[in-house]
Amino acid sequence: MKKTAKTMRIRSAIAVSLLALVLGAAPVQAATPLETVRAEVNKVLEVLRNKSLKEEVKREKLRALYGEMFDQEELSKWSLGRNWNKLSEAQRKEFLPLFQQVLEKTYGDRILAYSDERIVFDKEVPISGNRVEVQTRAVTKSKEIPMHYRVFRDKSGKWKCYDVVVENVSLVMNYRSQFNEILAKNDAEELLNILRKKVKDQKS
Amino acid sequence: MMRLLCALVVFATLLAGCAHGPPAGSAPGPAAEAPVTAVASYARGGNLETLQVAAQQGEPAGTPEGAADEGAGEDEFDDGMMEDVPAAEQVTIADPWEPFNRAMFTFNDRLYFWVLKPVAEGYSAVVPEPARVSVGNFFSNLRSPVRFVNCLLQAHFIGAATELFRFMLNSTIGLAGLFDPAGGEEIGLLRQDEDFGQTLGSYGVGQGFYIVWPFLGPSSPRDTLGMIGDYFAYPISYLDPWYAWLAVRGYKAINDTSLQIGDYEAIKDAAIDPYISIRNAYIQYRQKKVEERGAIGRSEPDIPGAGTPARRLRP
Numbered sequence: 001m002k003k004t005a006k007t008m009r010i011r012s013a014i015a016v017s018l019l020a021l022v023l024g025a026a027p028v029q030a031a032t033p034l035e036t037v038r039a040e041v042n043k044v045l046e047v048l049r050n051k052s053l054k055e056e057v058k059r060e061k062l063r064a065l066y067g068e069m070f071d072q073e074e075l076s077k078w079s080l081g082r083n084w085n086k087l088s089e090a091q092r093k094e095f096l097p098l099f100q101q102v103l104e105k106t107y108g109d110r111i112l113a114y115s116d117e118r119i120v121f122d123k124e125v126p127i128s129g130n131r132v133e134v135q136t137r138a139v140t141k142s143k144e145i146p147m148h149y150r151v152f153r154d155k156s157g158k159w160k161c162y163d164v165v166v167e168n169v170s171l172v173m174n175y176r177s178q179f180n181e182i183l184a185k186n187d188a189e190e191l192l193n194i195l196r197k198k199v200k201d202q203k204s
Numbered sequence: 205m206m207r208l209l210c211a212l213v214v215f216a217t218l219l220a221g222c223a224h225g226p227p228a229g230s231a232p233g234p235a236a237e238a239p240v241t242a243v244a245s246y247a248r249g250g251n252l253e254t255l256q257v258a259a260q261q262g263e264p265a266g267t268p269e270g271a272a273d274e275g276a277g278e279d280e281f282d283d284g285m286m287e288d289v290p291a292a293e294q295v296t297i298a299d300p301w302e303p304f305n306r307a308m309f310t311f312n313d314r315l316y317f318w319v320l321k322p323v324a325e326g327y328s329a330v331v332p333e334p335a336r337v338s339v340g341n342f343f344s345n346l347r348s349p350v351r352f353v354n355c356l357l358q359a360h361f362i363g364a365a366t367e368l369f370r371f372m373l374n375s376t377i378g379l380a381g382l383f384d385p386a387g388g389e390e391i392g393l394l395r396q397d398e399d400f401g402q403t404l405g406s407y408g409v410g411q412g413f414y415i416v417w418p419f420l421g422p423s424s425p426r427d428t429l430g431m432i433g434d435y436f437a438y439p440i441s442y443l444d445p446w447y448a449w450l451a452v453r454g455y456k457a458i459n460d461t462s463l464q465i466g467d468y469e470a471i472k473d474a475a476i477d478p479y480i481s482i483r484n485a486y487i488q489y490r491q492k493k494v495e496e497r498g499a500i501g502r503s504e505p506d507i508p509g510a511g512t513p514a515r516r517l518r519p
Contacts, residue, residue: 168492
């Protein structure tokens with residue numbers, strides 16, 4: 001299987017260089033989903049590995065990288081599913097940053113505890129139309145955790161992440177099950193209340 | 205090829221099974237509470253492909269159409285981006301025992317924070333990580349018969365052979381399973397995580413409904429039956445007297461916990477409703493495990509919502 005990863009890497013390298021040839025002076029958008037994710041994940045790893053940075057600074061840098069890598073609106077839409085329509089324009093505006101803060105805090109904590117995982121970039125698998133899943137693995141001493149990034153091409157042509165599938169569990173689908181449950185009994189305002197409280201609790 | 209064959213068998217089983225009940229993965233039975241049913245019918249109605257499959261399966265004609273009608277009045281969302289949402293991904297499960305399950309969830313949560321975690325932390329302070337990984341390998345090697353039998357039961361012969369070779373190599377050069385040379389870079393025989401719950405799933409048996417057992421955690425009637433089946437193929441089960449068995453089980457739990465401290469906390473912290481989050485994670489995880497049956501290693505492409513008929517049949 002190592003061989004496959006290697007051939008995949010070579011193959012995608014060839015694909016990228018071919019693309020660059022065809023497009024001449026290749027613009028940024030020409031990057032494949034895998035290359036885009038690889039570059040962004042590597043930037044994250046660089047921040048995490050930099051021992052000279054204080055945790056505050058790291059968090060700030062990670063927040064910027066998150067914004068580069070993820071499309072918060074798309075991620076929120078997928079997390080809410082059909083319930084997206086239950087939110088008014090104003091409620092959506094409030095939902096996006098609230099939800100983003102919840103994610104940043106929890107996953108920030110998690111990856112800041114990062115030690116010596118190696119990330120292996122395996123392959124990209126088309127999902128549909130302009131959606132692609134980039135499959136990676138986090139390799140630690142005791143185990144391997146498959147992590148798949150789902151990306152789509154946004155309006156500017158850049159591949160943006162809208163879902164992460166860790167050990168076969170889709171993040172947005174997991175949140176959708178929770179939002180569904182909450183919105184089955186409550187209105188959108190109550191959901192925002194719950195999120196506001198969650199963010200406040202996380203800060204304290 | 206093998207995979208295709210298996211898929212066909214499952215496809216046939218599923219079609220045959222439809223006469224008796226809803227397909228695996230959908231919220232079955234009258235027990236499904238309103239929100240769960242709503243989600244399930246949304247999943248069914250959200251995608252034309254699934255809709256047709258549902259119709260073929262001879263479900264009451266009203267159900268999918270009703271769901272479609274309900275969706276028709278709404279919006280940009282469905283017409284726009286939602287058309288390429290793989291509906292097959294939205295897995296739901298009935299939860300008629302929710303009050304009991306929530307109580308057991310709390311029990312297990314306390315058990316983790318009050319007992320398991322402190323003990324595991326003390327243990328990992330004394331025993332270095334490589335040793336704990338080796339203990340994990342040792343127990344994993346002892347579980348080989350379970351994986352081997354289930355590969356066979358799923359007609360997954362390459363998987364069975366893989367498990368057999370792994371067991372032979374790891375029990376010998378791997379020093380009684382303490383190391384995993386078979387899974388290393390040179391040999392590359394990956395562990396085939398098959399259990400009886402997955403075997404039943406591959407035969408088309410649905411999860412049924414959600415159960416949280418004390419100590420054992422998330423499960424379902426299918427996976428509980430699976431656990432009982434696997435119990436007999438697991439050598440540890442035959443330890444005598446019973447307290448030796450209990451001690452070994454307890455030790456294994458502590459060792460396992462010591463290698464994943466922080467995982468549960470992270471899931472819980474990220475959740476808006478931890479109970480729902482873990483319920484959903486469990487069924488997503490198990491569903492994928494059943495669907496992945498037949499894949500050797502990681503080289504097989506894995507396309508969500510497409511591919512084998514078995515996959516498309518599961519709403």
